[in-house]
Amino acid sequence: MSLSDFQTLLISLQPHPLLNSSIKKDDYISLDLSIQNPELKAVNVGSSDDLKSFIWNHMQKHNAKAVSGGYLEQRGIYHRSDYFNQENPETERNIHLGLDLWIEANSPIYAPLDGTVHSFKNNTNYGDYGPTIILKHTIENIEFYTLYGHLSLESLDGKAIGVEVKQGQQIATLGTSEVNGDYPPHLHFQIIQDIQDYKGDYPGVSNQIELEFYKQNCPDPNLLLKLN
Template structure:
């Protein structure tokens, strides 16, 4: 299958990374986070419990003197083991976006000019909770989408399909665990090439069987964000 990575090569970004969180938080206040099944630090931690997950994240932030922990693209996680929605049709445990773990209420910033494609409160347990999908046009005219999940309910107020959004606009705020459907507060940020007819939702986790399809349809967000390697 041809790669869609080239779609993002012509989208320039500044010397500093493009970030979909409050620009008042400098990138030096970010640290990487490993929630994969290979991380031995997670042995004995029920990472699917939002309180246990938050305690672990807080320990990583404190250790690194950071405000935001990020990572997770194509990470195989135990985080979804307790949710029935991720066991239907085979175990889905491979994460398709980048997560930014930080305080509830943190502003989510539009990283690029866009229009609102769709939005929805996906409120069933284990889902995204309030979700926004933006539509973008590349320099060569190709369409692609960015998904923002685990937001506050208020983030959906005043939205409508086709609403213009400018780079740097405050798009949303992060929700609390009762609103983001049982997760520690974080932003799920995902690139999508073909939405396949979805509105306000798109799979954010896949099975090993389908990982090659989703790797192509949901490329590494760092192609856009430009994090240092």
């Protein structure tokens, strides 16, 4: 299936909101966390506390209930972790492949579409996803996957591969910085066309060399969510 066909399918779908349905689209405010944002020069993005203060101040300034953004942003936040950092700029993984929704820890997360549990795992590398769930979806005979990262440890309790998940069903809650890879609380949401051999994990950050592949395999989540 071509990328354009997959994008057309995503656009045609009517998902359930990932966060509480009381949070409407107008309640979100977008935020640029890329290295091009001059406001971040005064922020220690390596500190989850400092970054949280910056994000929460942005949300309060705009009287918003949640902050969204991040697809294909080149970010400096990953420099702090050897898991992402490479000496060669072309192989350093710093281009974000998902959409982040920043909101308080323990906020409930809901399935946007019908699916089944493909896999789940606690990815414990520093700066990694922490607890992660991947759902498999089959719509119009097309298979694809959605990934939910930076969850609470409790989100993995009782999970089993192959269990059916209904659209709008709560599947998780958000984790704190102590368990989510040391980030301010947020959901990393990513759409994956071909999961390859991954289970409970999939690259959420790319380098320059592999970017074209990941842009094809992981289209913009806003095609589905339609937040902006």
